Amino acid sequence: MGTTRPRPAQEDDWWKQAVCTSDEECAELFYSEASGAAARAKRICFSCPARGACLAYARETVEEFGIWGGLTGQERRARGRYGQSGGG
Numbered sequence: 324m325g326t327t328r329p330r331p332a333q334e335d336d337w338w339k340q341a342v343c344t345s346d347e348e349c350a351e352l353f354y355s356e357a358s359g360a361a362a363r364a365k366r367i368c369f370s371c372p373a374r375g376a377c378l379a380y381a382r383e384t385v386e387e388f389g390i391w392g393g394l395t396g397q398e399r400r401a402r403g404r405y406g407q408s409g410g411g
Protein backbone atom coordinates (compact mmCIF):
# COMPACT_ATOMS: atom_id res chain seq x y z
CA MET A 324 0.00 0.00 0.00
CA GLY A 325 1.35 3.42 -0.93
CA THR A 326 1.28 6.79 0.69
CA THR A 327 -2.06 8.38 1.42
CA ARG A 328 -3.02 12.00 1.77
CA PRO A 329 -2.78 13.53 5.24
CA ARG A 330 -6.23 14.84 6.11
CA PRO A 331 -6.70 18.50 6.96
CA ALA A 332 -6.70 18.72 10.73
CA GLN A 333 -10.14 20.20 11.24
CA GLU A 334 -12.01 18.79 8.26
CA ASP A 335 -12.11 22.16 6.59
CA ASP A 336 -15.14 22.92 4.47
CA TRP A 337 -13.15 22.66 1.25
CA TRP A 338 -12.14 19.12 2.13
CA LYS A 339 -15.80 18.11 2.13
CA GLN A 340 -15.89 19.07 -1.56
CA ALA A 341 -12.72 17.16 -2.43
CA VAL A 342 -13.11 14.52 -5.09
CA CYS A 343 -10.00 12.56 -4.02
CA THR A 344 -11.15 11.16 -0.71
CA SER A 345 -10.42 7.52 -1.52
CA ASP A 346 -7.21 6.37 0.15
CA GLU A 347 -6.75 3.75 -2.53
CA GLU A 348 -7.06 6.26 -5.36
CA CYS A 349 -4.82 8.65 -3.47
CA ALA A 350 -2.04 6.10 -3.17
CA GLU A 351 -2.38 5.00 -6.76
CA LEU A 352 -2.47 8.44 -8.34
CA PHE A 353 -1.74 11.37 -6.10
CA TYR A 354 1.40 9.95 -4.50
CA SER A 355 2.49 7.54 -7.20
CA GLU A 356 5.64 7.85 -9.26
CA ALA A 357 4.26 5.49 -11.86
CA SER A 358 4.24 6.73 -15.42
CA GLY A 359 1.17 8.82 -16.15
CA ALA A 360 -0.12 8.86 -12.57
CA ALA A 361 0.57 12.55 -11.94
CA ALA A 362 -1.09 13.56 -15.19
CA ARG A 363 -4.19 11.55 -14.30
CA ALA A 364 -4.28 13.05 -10.80
CA LYS A 365 -3.96 16.55 -12.22
CA ARG A 366 -6.89 15.98 -14.54
CA ILE A 367 -8.99 15.08 -11.51
CA CYS A 368 -7.81 18.21 -9.69
CA PHE A 369 -8.76 20.48 -12.55
CA SER A 370 -12.38 19.39 -12.22
CA CYS A 371 -12.38 19.59 -8.42
CA PRO A 372 -14.41 22.39 -6.79
CA ALA A 373 -11.94 22.48 -3.89
CA ARG A 374 -8.87 23.06 -6.02
CA GLY A 375 -8.05 26.63 -4.97
CA ALA A 376 -8.46 25.97 -1.27
CA CYS A 377 -6.59 22.70 -1.56
CA LEU A 378 -3.61 24.39 -3.16
CA ALA A 379 -3.65 27.14 -0.54
CA TYR A 380 -3.73 24.52 2.21
CA ALA A 381 -0.78 22.63 0.71
CA ARG A 382 1.23 25.83 0.55
CA GLU A 383 0.33 26.87 4.09
CA THR A 384 1.23 23.49 5.52
CA VAL A 385 4.25 23.09 3.23
CA GLU A 386 3.14 19.73 1.91
CA GLU A 387 6.22 18.51 0.08
CA PHE A 388 4.82 15.41 -1.55
CA GLY A 389 1.83 14.41 -3.58
CA ILE A 390 -0.44 16.24 -5.97
CA TRP A 391 -2.39 19.00 -4.24
CA GLY A 392 -4.52 21.51 -6.10
CA GLY A 393 -3.28 20.19 -9.41
CA LEU A 394 0.40 20.73 -8.72
CA THR A 395 3.26 18.46 -7.73
CA GLY A 396 5.46 19.33 -4.77
CA GLN A 397 8.15 20.54 -7.14
CA GLU A 398 5.69 22.77 -8.96
CA ARG A 399 4.41 24.22 -5.68
CA ARG A 400 7.94 24.98 -4.54
CA ALA A 401 8.74 26.61 -7.87
CA ARG A 402 5.77 28.96 -7.43
CA GLY A 403 6.61 29.78 -3.84
CA ARG A 404 4.48 29.56 -0.74
CA TYR A 405 2.42 32.61 -1.63
CA GLY A 406 3.10 32.54 -5.34
CA GLN A 407 0.73 32.61 -8.21
CA SER A 408 -2.02 30.08 -8.54
CA GLY A 409 -1.56 26.92 -10.53
CA GLY A 410 -3.10 28.47 -13.60
CA GLY A 411 -5.69 26.73 -15.67
Ligand code: SF4
Pocket residue numbers: 340341342343367368369371372373374375377378390391392393
Ligand atom coordinates in the same frame (compact mmCIF):
# COMPACT_ATOMS: atom_id res chain seq x y z
S1 SF4 B 1 -7.68 19.74 -5.94
FE1 SF4 B 1 -6.94 17.67 -6.34
S2 SF4 B 1 -5.79 17.07 -4.52
FE2 SF4 B 1 -7.05 18.85 -3.99
S3 SF4 B 1 -8.94 18.04 -3.12
FE3 SF4 B 1 -9.28 18.35 -5.30
S4 SF4 B 1 -8.79 16.41 -6.30
FE4 SF4 B 1 -7.91 16.36 -4.25
